[in-house]
Amino acid sequence: MDHPETHVLLIEDNQGDADLVRLRLVEGRSRVRVDCVQRLSDALQALGKETPSLVLLDLNLPDSQGSETFRKVLEAAPNVPVVVLSGQDDEALAMKAVHQGVQDYLVKGDISSKQLERAMRYAVERQALLRSLEIARKQQLEFKNQFLSHVSHELRTPLTCIHQYVTLLLDGLAGPVAPEQSDHLKTVLKSVSQLHAMIRDLLEATRVESGMMRVEPRCVALGDLIQQAVTMMQPTAQAKQIGLEVGVDQRIPLVHADPDRILEVLINLTDNAIKFTPAEGAVIVKACLVETDPNMVYVSVTDTGRGIRPEAQSLIFERLYQDPDSVDNNRAGLGLGLFICKEVIRLHEGRIWVASEPGQGSTFTFTLPLYSLSKLLAPVITYQERLRPMFVLVRVELASLTNPPRGNWRETWLQCLETLRRCVYLDKDLVLPPMEASGPLETFFVVASTDMDRSQIMTTRIREQLERVVDLKTKGTLTITTMPVELGSVDLSQPLEKQVEAVAGAVTEMIMTTWEKKQWHAGSSGKHAN
Amino acid sequence: MRKPKILVVDDDPDLVRALRLRLRANNCEVITASDGYAVIAAAQKEHPDLILLDLGLPAGDGFVVLERLQASDTLSAIPVIVLTARDPQGNEERALKAGAAAFFQKPVDNDELLNVIRVSLPHRKAPEAPLMS
Numbered sequence: 001m002d003h004p005e006t007h008v009l010l011i012e013d014n015q016g017d018a019d020l021v022r023l024r025l026v027e028g029r030s031r032v033r034v035d036c037v038q039r040l041s042d043a044l045q046a047l048g049k050e051t052p053s054l055v056l057l058d059l060n061l062p063d064s065q066g067s068e069t070f071r072k073v074l075e076a077a078p079n080v081p082v083v084v085l086s087g088q089d090d091e092a093l094a095m096k097a098v099h100q101g102v103q104d105y106l107v108k109g110d111i112s113s114k115q116l117e118r119a120m121r122y123a124v125e126r127q128a129l130l131r132s133l134e135i136a137r138k139q140q141l142e143f144k145n146q147f148l149s150h151v152s153h154e155l156r157t158p159l160t161c162i163h164q165y166v167t168l169l170l171d172g173l174a175g176p177v178a179p180e181q182s183d184h185l186k187t188v189l190k191s192v193s194q195l196h197a198m199i200r201d202l203l204e205a206t207r208v209e210s211g212m213m214r215v216e217p218r219c220v221a222l223g224d225l226i227q228q229a230v231t232m233m234q235p236t237a238q239a240k241q242i243g244l245e246v247g248v249d250q251r252i253p254l255v256h257a258d259p260d261r262i263l264e265v266l267i268n269l270t271d272n273a274i275k276f277t278p279a280e281g282a283v284i285v286k287a288c289l290v291e292t293d294p295n296m297v298y299v300s301v302t303d304t305g306r307g308i309r310p311e312a313q314s315l316i317f318e319r320l321y322q323d324p325d326s327v328d329n330n331r332a333g334l335g336l337g338l339f340i341c342k343e344v345i346r347l348h349e350g351r352i353w354v355a356s357e358p359g360q361g362s363t364f365t366f367t368l369p370l371y372s373l374s375k376l377l378a379p380v381i382t383y384q385e386r387l388r389p390m391f392v393l394v395r396v397e398l399a400s401l402t403n404p405p406r407g408n409w410r411e412t413w414l415q416c417l418e419t420l421r422r423c424v425y426l427d428k429d430l431v432l433p434p435m436e437a438s439g440p441l442e443t444f445f446v447v448a449s450t451d452m453d454r455s456q457i458m459t460t461r462i463r464e465q466l467e468r469v470v471d472l473k474t475k476g477t478l479t480i481t482t483m484p485v486e487l488g489s490v491d492l493s494q495p496l497e498k499q500v501e502a503v504a505g506a507v508t509e510m511i512m513t514t515w516e517k518k519q520w521h522a523g524s525s526g527k528h529a530n
Numbered sequence: 531m532r533k534p535k536i537l538v539v540d541d542d543p544d545l546v547r548a549l550r551l552r553l554r555a556n557n558c559e560v561i562t563a564s565d566g567y568a569v570i571a572a573a574q575k576e577h578p579d580l581i582l583l584d585l586g587l588p589a590g591d592g593f594v595v596l597e598r599l600q601a602s603d604t605l606s607a608i609p610v611i612v613l614t615a616r617d618p619q620g621n622e623e624r625a626l627k628a629g630a631a632a633f634f635q636k637p638v639d640n641d642e643l644l645n646v647i648r649v650s651l652p653h654r655k656a657p658e659a660p661l662m663s
Contacts, residue, residue: 149617153615153616153617154615156615156635156636156637157542157545157615157636159636159637160545160615160636160637160638161542161544161545161548163637164545164548164549164552164637165544165548167552167640168548168551168552171555171640173551173552173555174551192637196637203617207619212619214619411645411646411649412649418626422627
């Protein structure tokens with residue numbers, strides 16, 4: 001049989017060893033092409049240009065030693081089978097290489113052409129098998145995700161119909177409803193909500209698995225968010241006669257988090273705590289700072305429930321985990337809640353864990369990063385490892401015509417924020433995360449990588465777009481002002497990170513000290529939007 | 531002042547019926563369409579004050595409808611609220627960019643929907659009594 005040519009990349013710095021291996025190769029195979037390089041850098045370059053059938057690799061090279069060598073080769077060519085050429089005294093290292101993805105190893109000085117031939121053939125076969133398994137696994141995952149996303153979409157359609165008709169009946173739009181009928185309808189509505197939540201969780205879990213879940217962090221006052229979650233859960237707690245309390249340290253600074261997602265996590269943890277706590281127990285939601293971890297806020301939900309067995313504690317965040325002793329087995333849910341919580345927190349670069357003593361209750365704790373302007377600014381104010389040359393701070397002020405604002409003011413300013421984000425270049429301008437608390441005056445800031453002249457184009461666009469926001473026309477006035485960010489305090493000889501911090505400091509100071517309108521750039525005075 | 535006229539677009543007749551009842555109870559006039567082609571025809575003929583639009587439609591997907599509405603001189607000013615079973619991720623931003631005033635995933639909270647309809651209606655056509663559920 002006519003074999004296709006085998007292309008071997010031999011990475012070996014000892015000329016004698018290299019010649020010997022080459023000889024054995026030629027003895028064993030008629031159609032073999034051997035390229036030999038002596039340095040890892042040359043090898044990586046060769047792998048970048050052409051994919052060989054196989055790599056024979058000495059681990060100790062002039063520019064790389066030991067495990068570093070095989071790691072770099074595997075990283076550069078993940079689909080190419082690698083056989084390590086090991087010395088007599090470092091078989092342990094060769095074994096480690098095999099554990100980490102190398103196909104086989106041969107001990108130098110002890111290689112026959114038959115052995116080499118066999119090792120190579122098996123390495124190629126095994127690699128091909130692994131690759132096809134990996135492809136099949138990916139296809140399966142993709143199929144499953146598509147299927148689940150399709151199913152959840154299809155389930156929503158009839159569910160929407162049930163929801164609409166039940167609420168029509170409940171609201172008396174199809175004639176009067178007797179109290180008992182109304183009670184039954186409310187039970188239906190409750191089940192509809194549960195079903196809805198399950199469909200949502202199913203889709204969320206699918207997203208987690210395929211790495212598609214997103215979070216949109218803002219500048220958030222965590223205390224408000226906790227209060228909101230607790231207020232929402234209060235009726236559930238009261239129905240079970242469980243005391244639900246908040247213990248938030250008033251000094252906790254703002255956090256950088258997606259408020260909707262964190263609210264989901266808080267509700268999920270509180271709901272679980274209530275579910276697993278007997279009547280007349282207590283649940284407390286706390287937030288505090290921990291001295292040893294100054295960049296994070298710690299949030300915990302503690303209950304006086306029956307606790308979690310030590311062996312279950314490590315499983316509880318796994319997908320589809322169900323507590324086998326659940327008191328409420330008929331409504332146990334899908335076992336996706338904590339799995340989703342874990343992912344949401346991970347995407348915030350926080351951690352989540354549980355501490356529990358059976359019979360004594362449980363405490364679920366998660367951490368969230370503090371709000372840091374320099375962290376947010378870094379990707380937009382730098383370009384190719386350097387600070388962009390000029391910045392302008394744009395202030396957009398929305399004032400409600402009435403105090404307190406009429407109608408859904410929150411909806412109005414959220415619409416404005418959304419519009420504002422569409423007016424800037426996302427890769428070089430940043431709309432600063434707004435404060436969560438909202439009054440009759442909402443102020444947004446944009447750090448724009450531009451100069452004052454060109455910033456006028458941006459402010460004109462912002463004004464035009466915001467004036468189109470339906471609500472603003474009738475409910476508020478719009479004032480846009482601009483001011484250059486003075487970079488005098490930024491030392492360009494400092495590391496980039498320090499420069500970014502200096503810009504963040506300058507911006508913060510501007511926001512603080514120029515709060516008064518009169519100090520802002522003349523010529524861009526306010527204008528009524530209506 | 532006349533009642534606001536709302537064009538409800540969905541290919542599920544049962545849902546259309548429920549939405550019609552709900553909107554009528556809230557002092558709106560309701561016209562309906564069940565496919566992409568009919569939306570444009572109904573909008574041209576009836577000049578609704580607002581369109582409630584499903585995305586998965588026969589004869590012209592909701593995005594195509596949005597595009598055609600935006601491209602029309604006479605229809606582009608009509609606010610469109612998207613109400614769909616599709617995932618917000620990937621669809622919400624696209625719909626808003628295509629000109630939708632708001633995006634809701636089914637099932638929707640009625641109060642929330644009515645509220646957004648109310649604020650999206652062109653001011654002079656807002657009903658005298660606020661929309662209430």
